Amino acid sequence: MDFAKERKSMVERQIKARGIYNDRLLDAFLKVERHIFVPKSMIKYAYYDQPLSIGHGQTISQPYIVALMIDLLELNEDDIVLEIGTGSGYQTALLAELARNVYSIERIETLARSAEERLKKLGYNNIIIKVGDGTLGWNGTTFSTDEKTLSYKEEIDIKFDGIIVSAAAPEMPQKLIEQLADNGRMIIPYGKHFSQDLLRISKKKNKIKKENFGGCMFVPLIGEYGWKK
Ligand code: SAM
Numbered sequence: 001m002d003f004a005k006e007r008k009s010m011v012e013r014q015i016k017a018r019g020i021y022n023d024r025l026l027d028a029f030l031k032v033e034r035h036i037f038v039p040k041s042m043i044k045y046a047y048y049d050q051p052l053s054i055g056h057g058q059t060i061s062q063p064y065i066v067a068l069m070i071d072l073l074e075l076n077e078d079d080i081v082l083e084i085g086t087g088s089g090y091q092t093a094l095l096a097e098l099a100r101n102v103y104s105i106e107r108i109e110t111l112a113r114s115a116e117e118r119l120k121k122l123g124y125n126n127i128i129i130k131v132g133d134g135t136l137g138w139n140g141t142t143f144s145t146d147e148k149t150l151s152y153k154e155e156i157d158i159k160f161d162g163i164i165v166s167a168a169a170p171e172m173p174q175k176l177i178e179q180l181a182d183n184g185r186m187i188i189p190y191g192k193h194f195s196q197d198l199l200r201i202s203k204k205k206n207k208i209k210k211e212n213f214g215g216c217m218f219v220p221l222i223g224e225y226g227w228k229k
Helices: 003-018 023-031 040-045 063-073 090-098 109-121 174-178
Strands: 052-055 058-060 080-084 101-106 127-131 160-165 180-192 195-204 207-216
Touching (some): 003 023, 023 063, 023 090, 040 052, 052 109, 063 160, 063 180, 063 195, 063 207, 080 090, 090 101, 090 109, 090 127, 101 109, 109 127, 174 180
Parallel strands (some): 080 101, 080 160, 101 127, 160 180
Antiparallel strands (some): 052 058, 195 207
């Protein structure tokens, strides 16, 4: 299979054709090899216009929705980003191409560990992954999957320029809003099971602005300020 050709076609037909023209973002999608992040049985579908199963009842999201969420984050290369829901690590890699540091939290330990191993093999050294409940934010979570090799250090009261939540929240996780920096943006699917709105929450001088970018469908965000299973 010519994966580079498939990636180019994914970028042209699924992302650019739907109105996303951010060059830095498009370059990251051309670079990051999505087929490395899916289970072997899914490789032939890796560049299809759809979400795919990654096991444990979870999915790697459709390429376009990942692009839309990252585009809405409006990342600068100096930004520090928090991702809730590492999953396969695909979106983590894209964020690491576009920002200075990526902190990522995944509640399923097996997924967190295999994403971390994959990202390390690919040479990313600006990503830290923790296992825990992302609804509590970075400071509320339990432990890093690999404290030694990722030069992990506990950072108190860290604030994020961007927060991206890759699972659907039934309530607004206040801890995440608290951990947004001034001028920070958070992208979050918000609503009921099987039907949510994609929201951007922006913080400026402690004022919160909410914008709605339309309907979407994500797996549930499970945790203290999420669904209770
Ligand atoms: N962005 C991922 C990728 O590129 O593969 C896909 C994320 S998948 C749609 C959502 C992920 O969120 C799942 O792996 C799920 O286990 C995780 N998740 C759900 N609730 C969570 C929570 N409270 N904290 C951390 N991760 C959570």
